[in-house]
Amino acid sequence: xxxxxxxxLGAVAVAGAAGxxxxxxxxxxxxxxxxxxxxxxxLLGMFRCPTIGLAPDPRVDGHFVEWEFKALHDWGFxxxxxxxxxxxxxxxxxxxxLDEKKxxxxxxxxxxxxxxxxxxxxxxxxxxxxxxxxxxxxxxxGTSAVAQEAACTMWAAFARRWKGVPNEILSFNLxxxxxxxxxxxxxxxxxxxxxxxxxxxDPDRFIMADGNQCASVPVPELYAxxxxxxxxxxxxxxxxxxxxxxxxxxxKEPPTWPLAPGYGDAWTRRSPEDTVALYQGALDAGExxxxxxxxxxxxxxxxxxxxxxxxxLKLWTSKNLGWALWNLxxxxxxxxSGRTDVAYEDFNGHxxxxxxxxxxxxx
Numbered sequence: 001x002x003x004x005x006x007x008x009l010g011a012v013a014v015a016g017a018a019g020x021x022x023x024x025x026x027x028x029x030x031x032x033x034x035x036x037x038x039x040x041x042x043l044l045g046m047f048r049c050p051t052i053g054l055a056p057d058p059r060v061d062g063h064f065v066e067w068e069f070k071a072l073h074d075w076g077f078x079x080x081x082x083x084x085x086x087x088x089x090x091x092x093x094x095x096x097x098l099d100e101k102k103x104x105x106x107x108x109x110x111x112x113x114x115x116x117x118x119x120x121x122x123x124x125x126x127x128x129x130x131x132x133x134x135x136x137x138x139x140x141x142g143t144s145a146v147a148q149e150a151a152c153t154m155w156a157a158f159a160r161r162w163k164g165v166p167n168e169i170l171s172f173n174l175x176x177x178x179x180x181x182x183x184x185x186x187x188x189x190x191x192x193x194x195x196x197x198x199x200x201x202d203p204d205r206f207i208m209a210d211g212n213q214c215a216s217v218p219v220p221e222l223y224a225x226x227x228x229x230x231x232x233x234x235x236x237x238x239x240x241x242x243x244x245x246x247x248x249x250x251x252k253e254p255p256t257w258p259l260a261p262g263y264g265d266a267w268t269r270r271s272p273e274d275t276v277a278l279y280q281g282a283l284d285a286g287e288x289x290x291x292x293x294x295x296x297x298x299x300x301x302x303x304x305x306x307x308x309x310x311x312x313l314k315l316w317t318s319k320n321l322g323w324a325l326w327n328l329x330x331x332x333x334x335x336x337s338g339r340t341d342v343a344y345e346d347f348n349g350h351x352x353x354x355x356x357x358x359x360x361x362x363x
Contacts (some may be wrong), residue, residue: 032227038078039322041072044057045082058329079324081324082121086154095153096153113169122172124175127175129151140182151194159201167227171207175210183213188219204227206229207228211232216233217278229289232292233291233293238250250264256304272311296308302339316363334357
């Protein structure tokens with residue numbers, strides 16, 4: 001169904017959504033959860049559709065590559081989140097007509113995950129009607145039946161395609177970091193609709209939902225649904241993680257860890273403990289939670305970044321929380337990060353930050 005057809009059907013409500021808030025959609029679903037902490041990275045092979053005006057992104061290949069899954073296994077990790085731009089997966093002017101050639105690239109990634117013991121999590125970073133990076137979608141997912149129909153149809157198609165793939169191999173992450181029209185009071189019923197669309201096809205699929213308000217606040221409305229976990233972000237304090245990023249205001253002076261008294265403002269100083277404290281109620285309720293993304297941009301001094309990372313990893317390990325670094329290759333990662341204060345090693349033609357890698361492996 002293309003955008004023109006969706007416009008014609010703009011008044012159509014999402015089918016089958018009634019009654020989801022009671023948890024009825026999850027009836028019969030096994031309360032599966034990961035048997036061990038997920039520890040790994042975000043792989044950006046299909047993260048962003050090529051867009052006019054944007055420079056080529058060396059992290060984005062338009063597909064995934066086997067060597068990354070093998071390397072993760074060899075390094076002792078067990079998890080890869082695949083944040084996707086839905087526009088890569090559809091044909092022409094379509095929201096839901098999936099391109100079989102592109103879908104086979106995801107089949108391939110899941111197969112590599114299985115072969116190398118890496119759990120694969122399919123995540124819609126850009127879902128029909130919403131992306132945290134911009135506001136150019138024609139219909140707002142949080143309020144538009146048109147966009148919600150498209151999003152539900154896409155998730156149902158994924159569920160149908162991979163039904164029968166064990167949860168040990170594959171999970172779904174509904175969409176990335178709800179904010180603006182997808183957040184607040186709009187988020188719980190929206191998440192429930194997407195969960196229903198998946199579970200109507202595959203009742204046993206394990207699903208992760210990002211927290212409300214940019215993956216920072218747990219969603220109690222989802223607690224009663226078996227086989228649904230919640231993910232938050234490990235980007236606190238922003239004064240460390242987003243130093244000199246250009247889109248978060250930080251002081252010009254490089255940060256230290258711990259932060260010096262008075263460095264940054266109250267928002268950029270929020271601590272990792274503050275974030276975990278918000279999720280303590282979910283943990284106490286027995287919910288499966290994890291850090292879906294964390295990392296530190298390459299302008300933060302390397303020694304400071306490593307000290308902050310170890311602090312976070314110790315904290316999350318004490319709470320039995322898994323984590324996924326954003327990302328493997330790029331300014332937050334331990335390959336090709338572009339830092340000027342690192343003695344890199346060569347790794348198959350890539351620049352490896354050995355100290356960061358070995359720190360992550362310890363946790």
